[in-house]
Structure formats: C-alpha cells, structure tokens
Amino acid sequence: xxxxxxxxxxxxxxxxxxxxxxxxxxxxxxxxxxxxxxxxxxxxxxxxxxxxxxxxxxxxxxxxxxxxxxxxxxxxxxxxxxxxxxxxxxxxxxxxxxxxxxxxxxxxxxxxxxxxxxxxxxxxxxxxxxxxxxxxxxxxxxxxxxxxxxxxxxxxxxxxxxxxxxxxxxxxxxxxxxxxxxxxxxxxxxxxxxxxxxxxxxxxxxxxxxxxxxxxxxxxxxxxxxxxxxxxxxxxxxxxxxxxxxxxxxxxxxxxxxxxxxxxxxxxxxxxxxxxxxxxxxxxxxxxxxxxxxxxxxxxxxxxxxxxxxxxxxxxxxxxxxxxxxxxxxxxxxxxxxxxxxxxxxxxxxxxxxxxxxxxxxxxxxxxxxxxx
Numbered sequence: 001x002x003x004x005x006x007x008x009x010x011x012x013x014x015x016x017x018x019x020x021x022x023x024x025x026x027x028x029x030x031x032x033x034x035x036x037x038x039x040x041x042x043x044x045x046x047x048x049x050x051x052x053x054x055x056x057x058x059x060x061x062x063x064x065x066x067x068x069x070x071x072x073x074x075x076x077x078x079x080x081x082x083x084x085x086x087x088x089x090x091x092x093x094x095x096x097x098x099x100x101x102x103x104x105x106x107x108x109x110x111x112x113x114x115x116x117x118x119x120x121x122x123x124x125x126x127x128x129x130x131x132x133x134x135x136x137x138x139x140x141x142x143x144x145x146x147x148x149x150x151x152x153x154x155x156x157x158x159x160x161x162x163x164x165x166x167x168x169x170x171x172x173x174x175x176x177x178x179x180x181x182x183x184x185x186x187x188x189x190x191x192x193x194x195x196x197x198x199x200x201x202x203x204x205x206x207x208x209x210x211x212x213x214x215x216x217x218x219x220x221x222x223x224x225x226x227x228x229x230x231x232x233x234x235x236x237x238x239x240x241x242x243x244x245x246x247x248x249x250x251x252x253x254x255x256x257x258x259x260x261x262x263x264x265x266x267x268x269x270x271x272x273x274x275x276x277x278x279x280x281x282x283x284x285x286x287x288x289x290x291x292x293x294x295x296x297x298x299x300x301x302x303x304x305x306x307x308x309x310x311x312x313x314x315x316x317x318x319x320x321x322x323x324x325x326x327x328x329x330x331x332x333x334x335x336x337x338x339x340x341x342x343x344x345x346x347x348x349x350x351x352x353x354x355x356x357x358x359x360x361x362x363x364x365x366x367x368x369x370x371x372x373x
Contacts (some may be wrong), residue, residue, distance in 0.1 A: 002148040033058060035355045037066045038092065039206060041076060042116060042354070043200065046091040074154070075353070076114070092116055097353060098154045100144055101345025103184060104133050104163035104185060105210070111140050112338070112347045113148060113156075116353075118195030120338075122147060133137060136170035137161070141174060158348030162187055162340060173250065180347040182358075184208060184340040185232050188333065189216030190350070191343025192293055192359060200355075204289045206333060207276070208340065209296030209303075213250045222360045239278035240271075249275035252298060260301050269302075273309040277317065280310075284327050295333030297340075301330045 033056070040055045041047060047055065068077040069124050075096040076089050094117040101113045107130050113122035122144055128136035147203055148156060158178035161167055167181035184192075188326045189206040192198045201221035209215050213235035216222040225231050235247035250272045258265050280292060294307055310330050317323040333339045350356040 010169075015043035032355070033062065034066055034069065035353065037063065038070060038075060039200070039354050041092040046079060046089040047286075048087040048089050050087065052090070062065070068158075070208055072372060075106060094119065095121075095154045097349070098148060098156050099158060099160065099345050099348040100141060100156060101160040101187075101341055101342040101343070102137055102141060102162070102349070103344055104131060104137065104161070104166075105184075109137050109140055109163075110341050111144055112265045112341050112345050113144060113153070114342060115154065116349065118346070120342070121153065132166070133163055134166040134173070136164065137166065137170050138173040141177075142169075145177075157352050160187070160347035178348060178351065180351055182344060182347055183214075183216075184344070184360070185214045185216035186225075187216075187341075187343035187347070188295055188335075188339040189218050189343070190223070190346060191334055191335050191339045191341075192295075193218055193221070193357065194349075194354075195301060195342060196339070197293075197331070198291075200359050202290060202328070203287070204291045204293060205283055205287070206293045206295060206339070207280075209250055209252055209294070209298060211251055211253050212247045213276075215283070217289075218357065219289075221357055223358045224287075234279050234283070237274040237279050237282065243329060244275065246275055246279055252296065255298070255302075260299065260305065265302065265305075271305050273306060273313055277310060277313045280319065280327065280330070281324055284324065289328050291329045291331060293331055293333040293340045294335070297337050300332070300336050303336070307332050 014063050036056050037052060040052060044055065049060050049063045049067070053060045067076055071078065076090045077093050079091055079101065080088055089215055094115040097116055098113050098121065100111065100113050102109055107127055109126055109128045111124045112120045115122055124140060124144060126140050128138050145156060148367065156177070159178060161179055161181045162184040164181040164183060167179060171179040174281060185208050188208050192206055193200070193202065198204050198218065205218045206216040208216065214316055215232040215234050235245065237246050238244065240249060255265060255268060283289070283292070294303060296303065307330055314327050314330060318325055318327055335342050350358065
C-alpha cells in the first residue's frame, strides 16, 4: 500500500454511502475493498472481522485477507476484544501514514502534517512571492519532510496543495513525492467530510469566505464540480436590494487588522448576512443540502457572529408567506480556520488509502455501460 502502487483507496461510507455501493467481492474491486475496510475502521473504531463484514458488505474470508494486508502495511493492528469476547478486533493505526497539506493565501503559505485521524502532527508557515509561490512552498515542504524523518513519523504519502497554478513546479521539485492540487473550496468541503461534522454520505455546501466568496459542494457523499468545474462560484451572484455581486458584499479584504468590536465589522456582518441569505435560498432551492457550513480564514468569533445573524434572518424568511418555508441548517465549519488546510492535507489519503469522493467507485459493469466511457 504505497503511493506508487495506489494502495487501498477511497472510503466507502461506513454508513453505506449512497454515492457508491458497499464493498464488492470482485477481483477488479480489490483496491476499493481495501479502502472501504480502512475507512470503516477509521470512522467506526475497532471492529471484529464479523463486524467489518457486516459494515462493508464483504465476506469474512475477504475481510481476513484485507486486514492481513493492512496490518502488513502498518495501517491496522489486532487487539484483544472486550472482556469475555473470543473475537479479536482490528483498529486503525493513526500514525501508520502521514500527509502534508499547504494552503497558499495571498502572500502566505500555511502547512500542516496530519495523521489518519486528522490530527495535526506538525505545523509551519512562511511568506511567499504572490507571483511565484512555488520556491517557498518547496522549501516549506522540504523542511517539513526533514522534521518528520527526524522524529520517525509514519511514511509520508504525499502533499496536498491549494495553489493549483504552481502545482507543476512544486511537483517537479519534490518528485517522487506525489503532489495533489485541488481548489481550496473542494479542500474545505472534504476536510469537513473527512474530519468534521459531515457524514460520509452527507449532502452539504461549504461556503468559503475570503477576498472572494466561493462554495464547495458534496452531494450524497460525492464532490459536485459542475460543467467544466464551474460549480460553486456563488460570488458572481447578484444579491440584496442593491443587486451587488456577492464577492463585493462579502469580501473580507477590508476587515484586515480590525477587532470584533469595531463598528466596521458589525456593519460588514449586517450587510454580508443580508446578501448571503439570498444566495443560500437559491442554493437550497436547487440542491436541498442537509446543512450549509460557513467558514473561511476568519477568527471564529467573527464567523459565529455572522452565523448568529444569518440564523435570525433564516427564521425571518421562513415565516414570511412569500418566502421559503424550509431552509437548511446554517452552522460554522467545525474545522474553523483550518478547514482548507486540513482538507488539502487529506488529499493524498484519498488518492492512495481511502475512498475518494472526487472519484466515486463504480463496478466495471457500470463503467462499461456508460456511453462516455
């Protein structure tokens, strides 16, 4: 199970994700089954072979072979079952693998290394050249790799990177280390799905605030990008009574250096909540997410204040006779300012170990029946 041979991949929802079938007892699905089993242990905790078979839909002999491989790769370990139980259980080894993530925002690059449980085991940051962030990113990642090697951390599967424009330069400099580039909106949404409050087969929207306003969408546990990856560009919507672009109304650029009690912040919250509610109604009408997460690289107190005002506006809208009678729950992203950073660090795990919501599993029969295949 190494990056070079694309070991057990992407998860299966332990709760039987709707976007992909449970484990398949087919030879061509062996990699998928490994990922499914590892994800089951990651989400559910220690389980016996029989429990794993019940959760994944695989056979007990199949599970026996899979956990043997996972144990050989240092990703799971066998432990004694509860007192009086004859069946041993298998548990994930969080430090069996480590992944790096770098989130580039403006002139700064932030880095974390996380284990399989999503725990941050290393954190660093540096300034970058906004026109060419690649050299600084390479230096930051190289230093992190050296520090991880010195502390004998688990093997590093790869690097996730939100700066998609410089991905090729970073990939060439760090080869053979795999580098996976994804937009920060997808990273934030998948961070919430993997390590936050969203479940594996959830349907939700993650609205990421910043200099511009964009959204990551997960429907039935799978990432939704839209035609030509254009989904989630909510900042281009005209909202509010003045018809301003959401990017203009919600831009956080003017908030730099301000405190929560500054009148400018209060005005921004009032204005931003009014405009954002219009886009929330539009999103909800079309895809009916269970929840909409609000996040961004802002202090938690600011996000909480914005969500509190949004909650009041939500109630006001739902009781008016000309407004929607239902709107999804609005909550702050559970990973707060680290959503995009931890989410992008999870990308190598999705590439090589866990079920990948960006590429839902389909049995070969389904794939061959697809006219586009």
